[in-house]
Amino acid sequence: MANDNLExxxxxxxxxxxxxxxxxxxxxxxxxxxxxxxxxxxxxxxIPKLMVLPKNRRERLNKKALLVWSPTDNISExxxxxxxxxxxxxxxxxxxxxLGMLYWHHHDMEKALSxxxxxxxxxxxxxxxxxxxxxxxxxxxxxxxxxxxxMMPDKPIASLVKYYYLWKNKRKKTSVIDRQAKKLANxxxxxxxxxxxxxxxxxxxxxxxxxxxxxGSSKLICSVCGVLxxxxxxxxxxxxxxxxxxxxxxxxxGIRPTLGPPRPNNRHLNVARNKRLPPRGMYVNHDDxxxxxxxxxxxxxxxxxxxxxEVVSLKCKIQSNKQDIGHVxxxxxxxxxxxxxxxxxxxxxTSRWSNQEVMLAIQGMQRYGKNFEAISEALGTxxxxxxxxxxxxxxxxxxxxxxxxxxxxxxxxxxxLSDDEDEQVIRKDNSSSTITRQSTPSTLASGTRLIxxxxxxxxxxxxxxxxK
Amino acid sequence: xxxxPFKKRVCYYYDSDIGNYYYGQGHPxxxxxxxxxxxxxxxxxxxxxxxxxxxxxxxxxxMTKFHSxxxxxxxxxxxxxNMNDYNKQMxxxxxxxxxxxxxxLYEFCQLSAGGxxxxxxxxxxxxxxxxxxxxxxxxxxxxxxxxxxxxxxDIVLGILELLKYHQRVLYIDIDVHHGDGVxxxxxxxxxxxxxxxxxxxxxxxxxxxxxxxxxGKGKYYAVNIPLRxxxxxxxxxxxxxxxxxxxxxxxxxxxxxxxCGADSLTGDRLGxxxxxxxxxxxxxxxxKRYGLPFLMVGGGGYTIRNVSxxxxxxxxxALGAEIANxxxxxxxxxxxxxxxxxHISPSNMTNTNATEYLEKIKNRLFENxxxxxxxxxxxxxxxxxxxxxxxxxxxxxxxxxxRNPQSITDKRIAPxxxxxxxxxxxxxxxxxxxxxxxxxxxxxxxxxxxxARLDSNRMEVDEPEFNILKDEKEDKSxxxxxxxxxxxxxx
Ligand SMILES: [Zn+2]
Numbered sequence: 001m002a003n004d005n006l007e008x009x010x011x012x013x014x015x016x017x018x019x020x021x022x023x024x025x026x027x028x029x030x031x032x033x034x035x036x037x038x039x040x041x042x043x044x045x046x047i048p049k050l051m052v053l054p055k056n057r058r059e060r061l062n063k064k065a066l067l068v069w070s071p072t073d074n075i076s077e078x079x080x081x082x083x084x085x086x087x088x089x090x091x092x093x094x095x096x097x098x099l100g101m102l103y104w105h106h107h108d109m110e111k112a113l114s115x116x117x118x119x120x121x122x123x124x125x126x127x128x129x130x131x132x133x134x135x136x137x138x139x140x141x142x143x144x145x146x147x148x149x150x151m152m153p154d155k156p157i158a159s160l161v162k163y164y165y166l167w168k169n170k171r172k173k174t175s176v177i178d179r180q181a182k183k184l185a186n187x188x189x190x191x192x193x194x195x196x197x198x199x200x201x202x203x204x205x206x207x208x209x210x211x212x213x214x215x216g217s218s219k220l221i222c223s224v225c226g227v228l229x230x231x232x233x234x235x236x237x238x239x240x241x242x243x244x245x246x247x248x249x250x251x252x253x254g255i256r257p258t259l260g261p262p263r264p265n266n267r268h269l270n271v272a273r274n275k276r277l278p279p280r281g282m283y284v285n286h287d288d289x290x291x292x293x294x295x296x297x298x299x300x301x302x303x304x305x306x307x308x309x310e311v312v313s314l315k316c317k318i319q320s321n322k323q324d325i326g327h328v329x330x331x332x333x334x335x336x337x338x339x340x341x342x343x344x345x346x347x348x349x350t351s352r353w354s355n356q357e358v359m360l361a362i363q364g365m366q367r368y369g370k371n372f373e374a375i376s377e378a379l380g381t382x383x384x385x386x387x388x389x390x391x392x393x394x395x396x397x398x399x400x401x402x403x404x405x406x407x408x409x410x411x412x413x414x415x416x417l418s419d420d421e422d423e424q425v426i427r428k429d430n431s432s433s434t435i436t437r438q439s440t441p442s443t444l445a446s447g448t449r450l451i452x453x454x455x456x457x458x459x460x461x462x463x464x465x466x467x468k
Numbered sequence: 469x470x471x472x473p474f475k476k477r478v479c480y481y482y483d484s485d486i487g488n489y490y491y492g493q494g495h496p497x498x499x500x501x502x503x504x505x506x507x508x509x510x511x512x513x514x515x516x517x518x519x520x521x522x523x524x525x526x527x528x529x530x531m532t533k534f535h536s537x538x539x540x541x542x543x544x545x546x547x548x549x550n551m552n553d554y555n556k557q558m559x560x561x562x563x564x565x566x567x568x569x570x571x572x573l574y575e576f577c578q579l580s581a582g583g584x585x586x587x588x589x590x591x592x593x594x595x596x597x598x599x600x601x602x603x604x605x606x607x608x609x610x611x612x613x614x615x616x617x618x619x620x621x622d623i624v625l626g627i628l629e630l631l632k633y634h635q636r637v638l639y640i641d642i643d644v645h646h647g648d649g650v651x652x653x654x655x656x657x658x659x660x661x662x663x664x665x666x667x668x669x670x671x672x673x674x675x676x677x678x679x680x681x682x683x684g685k686g687k688y689y690a691v692n693i694p695l696r697x698x699x700x701x702x703x704x705x706x707x708x709x710x711x712x713x714x715x716x717x718x719x720x721x722x723x724x725x726x727x728c729g730a731d732s733l734t735g736d737r738l739g740x741x742x743x744x745x746x747x748x749x750x751x752x753x754x755x756k757r758y759g760l761p762f763l764m765v766g767g768g769g770y771t772i773r774n775v776s777x778x779x780x781x782x783x784x785x786a787l788g789a790e791i792a793n794x795x796x797x798x799x800x801x802x803x804x805x806x807x808x809x810x811h812i813s814p815s816n817m818t819n820t821n822a823t824e825y826l827e828k829i830k831n832r833l834f835e836n837x838x839x840x841x842x843x844x845x846x847x848x849x850x851x852x853x854x855x856x857x858x859x860x861x862x863x864x865x866x867x868x869x870x871r872n873p874q875s876i877t878d879k880r881i882a883p884x885x886x887x888x889x890x891x892x893x894x895x896x897x898x899x900x901x902x903x904x905x906x907x908x909x910x911x912x913x914x915x916x917x918x919x920a921r922l923d924s925n926r927m928e929v930d931e932p933e934f935n936i937l938k939d940e941k942e943d944k945s946x947x948x949x950x951x952x953x954x955x956x957x958x959x
Contacts, residue, residue, distance in 0.1 A: 035674035037652045037690075039683050043611050045534045045624055045653040047660075051632050065481060065521035065586035080516065096510060143493040146548060146571065157571045158488035165487070165500050166799065316797040319808070323792035 069099045072107045083109060091120040126163060128301060130155070134163060222286070224255055241286055349383055353390065357381060361390055362398055369407040476756075478786050479596040480518045481583035482506050486603045489576040492568045496737050497617040499576065501772035502602050504800050505779040511796040512780060517787050519596070523586045523603075525578035526625070530585055534624045534653060536612040543619055544574050567614035577620035580604050584622035584765055588629035591723060591761040598762045598786045601626075602779050605727045605767030607647040608673060616645065616673055617768075623727060624653040626763055627660055630723045634761075635659065638721035640712065641666070642751050643729020643767045644739040646676030646692070650727075656684040661691065661719045665708065665732075667740055668694030678829060681836055688839045691715065693829060697740045698819040699732070701747030707826050708751055711833060716758060718840045724760050726752065728782055729767030730775040734814045737770035742814045745778045752782045762786075773803045777810055 037043075075083075087098040093116065101119065105111040126134075130152065137151045145160045152160070220232045222241035232239035235248055237255065248254065292300035353361075357379060364375030364387075372387040382390070395401055487503025509515055531540050542557050551558065551569045558564045570576075580603045587599035607623055608616030623639070627650070630637045639654070641647035641664040654660035666676050682690035693707060731739035733748055756762060764786060769775035784791045793810045795801070801808070 035648075037648065037655050037675055037680055037683075039655060042536075043652050044656050045611070045628060047654075047657050048533075048628055048632050050635060064589050065523045065582070067519060068522050069515070069518075069520040071517050071519065077513075096515065099516060145490055157490070158485060161488045161490045161500070165503075312797065315801065319794060319797040319801075322794040323796065326792050326794050 067103075069096075069103045074107060075102075075109060079109070083113070086113075087116050091116050092123065093121055097121055125159075131163075131167075134160070134167070138164070243286075243290075349381055349386070351386060353382075358390075358394075358398075361387060362400070362403065365391075365400060365403050366407060369404055369411070476597040476786065476788060477595070478518045478783075479521060479587065479590050479599045480515075480783070481521045481523045481587055481599065481601040482603065483522055483579045483583070486576070486579050489570065489572050491570050491617070495568065495617075496770040498770075498772050499603075501769060501775040502766065504772060504776035504803065505602050505783075507799045508776050508780040508795065509783050511798040512784070512791050513796075514780070514783050514787060514789060514791070517789060518600075518783075521583075521586060521590075523579060523582035523601070525575065526581035526585055526620075526622075527578075531577070531581055531620055531625065533628050534611060534621060535609075539612040540620075543577060546573065547571070562613045562615055563619070567617060567619060573619065580606060581620045581622040581625050584626035584763070585629055587763050588626040591763060592630065592633045594761070596761075597759075598756065598764065600764045600783060600786060602766040605643070605729060605765035606649075607641060607643060607727050607729070607767055608645070608649045610649050610652060615649065618649060621649045621653065623647075623650050623725060623765055626765070627654070627725055630725070630761075630763070631659060634721070634723045636661070636719060636721045636723075638715065638719060638724045638760075639663065639727070640724065640751075640755060641727040641729070641767075642708075642732055642748065643727055644732040644736065644741050645672055645729065645768060646674075647727060648673045648675045651675070651680075651690050651692075654686065655682055655690060656686040658685045658689050661689045661715060661721065663691040663693070663711065663715055665693045665695060665704070667697065667699075668692075669696065671740075678832060688836050689719075691833060691836070693833065695741075696820040696825075698817045699741040699743065699821055700814055700819050701744055701750070703819055703821050703823075703826060704732075704741075704743055704747055705750055706823075707830060709754060710830055712754060714834060714837050718837050722760060723763070724755055724758065725763045725765065726755050727765055727767045728752065728779065730769030730778040731767075733769070733771070733774050733778055734812060734817075735771055735774060736768075738768070739770070742817050742819065744814050745774070745781050745811050748778055749781050749785050752785045756786060774812055776800075777804075777812065781810060 083102065084093075084095045084098045087093040087101070088095065093101070098116075101116060102109065102112040105115065133152055134148065137148045141147045141151075143164070145157050145164070148160055149155065149157055155163075220239065222232065222244055223238035224240050224244040231242070233242065233245040235245060236253070237248065240248060244255075288303050292303055360379050361375060361382070364378050368374040368378075370391070372384045372391075375387055376382055376384050379387075391400055482502070484503075484506075487500045487506075489499045491497045491499075506515075528540050528544060539561055542554070542561055542563075546554055546558070546563065546569050548569050548571055551564075558569070563569060580601075583601035584604040587596075587601050587604075590596045590599050601622070604622040604626070606618035606621060609618035609621035609624075627637050627639060637660050639647070639650055639660060639662045641650065641662070643664075644667050646666040646668070647662060647664040651662045651664060654662055664676055668676050668678075676692045676694055678692055678694050680690060680692050681688050691711070693711065695707075728748070728751075730736070730748065732741040732743050733739065734742045734744060752764065764782065766779060769778070781791070791810065795804050795808050795810055
């Protein structure tokens with residue numbers, strides 16, 4: 001269907017002719033020539049008589065639909081997840097099939113587990129050839145599944161449609177990765193061109209590479225193609241993987257071209273080398289590469305499929321972590337309001353400064369910088385203008401500017417350093433509140449800051465004791 | 469105000485084949501959206517909280533409970549490869565253009581109808597509180613005519629099933645299009661009230677005038693709410709809530725069917741409203757709170773990523789489960805980029821529905837509803853189905869407040885109290901009483917905080933600047949909390 005056809009649909013196939021843009025009165029809304037509901041035997045449904053549900057009806061009704069899963073309270077969420085994961089990883093079930101098996105055994109986990117192997121779902125019946133055929137057919141024909149089917153007669157249209165929606169998805173995925181890789185390559189090329197010498201780009205990528213081999217202990221990196229290998233061969237041009245070394249020997253000292261057209265000189269070698277590096281944090285195992293290249297088709301597919309699975313499970317993890325974070329965030333925002341100090345602060349505010357207050361104010365500045373709102377809240381007995389006056393009057397005496405300077409220097413650096421998770425959250429929010437502070441201090445009443453307040457107070461509290 | 473803990477029994481109807489039907493290249497109706505919804509709610513962990521049914525394929529006999537024999541026979545025989553032999557009938561039954569002949573057309577209708585009929589049967593048996601069939605909701609189909617991408621009207625078939633054991637059934641339609649097929653089917657009966665909220669004026673299907681109120685015995689039993697472009701959440705709620713409240717009051721149905729067409733969402737390929745998933749879902753939530761046997765079906769929806777967002781959310785609403793805004797990873801994850809969130813934001817389109825306009829419509833409809841014979845409370849008990857209905861169940865589960873659920877208009881969307889055993893409970897904003905585990909840690913901190921303040925007023929400290937400027941701030945706090953607290957309290 002063409003686009004203007006779509007427009008037709010959008011505006012209504014059967015426009016009411018007398019539609020009027022100017023309709024101030026409700027009555028004007030009523031369009032005299034509009035479509036009408038038709039009345040007659042040909043249009044209305046025959047309404048059934050009201051009945052009383054007979055007792056024996058139950059059995060007959062049950063045949064209407066097949067129950068494939070029913071919830072149970074006897075299995076914990078955690079156990080259920082474990083079961084699903086196991087059936088997925090070991091036998092290739094999806095979670096729906098796994099639950100189906102469990103229900104089949106009346107929620108008996110033991111029985112279901114032992115039966116899993118007997119009904120392992122058939123692996124994807126789409127061979128790599130099928131996929132290729134589909135792709136080329138799709139590219140030449142488009143979304144006409146009837147015609148694609150003529151090219152792939154053994155596939156029912158349903159199967160084509162199903163594959164299409166998954167493939168469409170995947171295709172996008174690949175292109176995103178390609179784009180990212182391109183972007184990285186561009187960044188690196190630019191870095192190189194910006195005057196630094198040969199070494200700079202390899203130095204750039206080194207931190208990435210260093211981390212990983214530490215775990216795999218024996219994994220080493222080829223200096224030509226950059227893959228991870230278990231053994232390196234030393235040559236006059238540096239350590240190389242087996243493939244590069246054999247090329248080196250065969251060509252009497254030639255560097256194996258790893259990408260695209262041969263490069264004019266060594267200087268550009270590094271640039272090109274970086275281009276074919278996988279994205280940050282991703283490593284190509286040379287042995288895998290080799291088996292993909294040399295073994296039979298199936299072998300390579302298996303490796304790729306395993307990697308795909310890994311990607312998927314990592315993505316699952318990422319999303320579920322994000323959900324957890326969101327959950328915690330929400331909780332934080334909702335819950336903290338209950339613990340805000342509800343006592344009217346105005347009644348206790350005095351303009352006289354006790355030594356204790358002075359100390360708290362100074363500590364407050366250490367923690368919040370010039371966020372007088374926050375300090376005032378922590379103090380409880382001084383308002384913002386009191387604190388401002390305090391700052392103006394005592395900045396010399398208490399070296400307040402030194403404190404502020406320290407504060408500014410700290411709040412940027414601490415975030416990454418802290419190991420403790422809770423600590424980290426607080427600090428981060430601190431820093432973000434600082435940013436807001438500079439623009440609109442009055443809007444800053446966020447709950448997270450309050451938590452810092454609380455901990456500040458308990459600490460002050462300890463300090464006072466210590467001071468005593 | 470406490471309700472006995474009670475979980476809604478939700479049944480969900482889905483056939484894994486439904487996503488494989490394909491209307492044709494460029495056709496906006498994509499059954500795949502139902503599979504996307506399914507996969508999303510599966511990965512949200514909602515699947516395991518419901519009874520999952522694979523619907524049977526509705527038989528021709530079942531479908532002719534509403535449709536004409538000829539029409540169903542035609543649907544059963546037409547195929548893409550023989551459609552040239554059926555030119556005349558295709559014209560007669562309006563099949564071809566909007567409603568194309570595609571591979572598996574009849575089976576698709578069977579599954580869609582099978583789900584809604586089975587769901588209605590389930591509700592009749594009272595073995596479920598809420599039944600969901602996202603494959604249904606094809607509200608344009610007429611007795612002998614396909615229309616607006618709909619061939620077989622599963623809703624009418626479902627309602628007919630409900631009518632066997634329910635004196636009065638309420639049908640509500642929040643698709644952006646007028647629910648003309650259902651309205652027409654029940655235009656002359658007083659046992660079904662159809663209430664449709666839809667865009668009206670130069671818009672498909674052209675029916676749904678404010679003045680169309682039913683005919684014969686069915687006069688005043690069709691309620692049409694004609695709306696203009698750009699309806700947003702607030703406007704929608706401002707008309708939906710009072711109208712449904714009034715309808716419930718006067719009509720007193722014993723079962724409800726809600727068509728959840730998602731083409732009323734913002735950014736729909738064919739729609740022109742500006743609702744968010746939350747606003748759309750509020751309608752579900754509102755109807756749910758009446759605690760009546762409740763059938764939820766799908767319908768329109770042509771921006772499929774939003775359709776699946778919407779219906780997943782509404783499945784969660786039916787279950788009373790909270791789900792995270794971050795989407796779980798799923799088979800079609802990339803469709804939901806770039807944000808990968810559940811909820812969507814409204815666009816900046818103008819809402820051409822003025823408050824006064826909505827007010828006028830509302831008053832006009834109230835006048836109509838006043839014409840209904842007032843259904844007295846006695847009548848509800850007098851209807852035959854009460855003989856088999858489990859009365860105590862009704863008494864227990866329907867809180868007086870639920871019967872009149874204006875509270876939904878309050879800012880918070882409170883999960884029904886009956887789900888107090890749910891692990892998500894703590895998410896309800898500002899609700900007192902719910903024991904939220906994680907609060908405790910803050911609670912224990914609070915007294916200390918207040919104490920510190922009190923103490924700071926009383927205590928004298930000799931050399932503040934020495935104390936603070938010399939050391940870095942936190943070093944001192946190493947000493948244990950408790951001993952320090954004791955000290956300060958003593959002093
Ligand atoms: Zn629609």
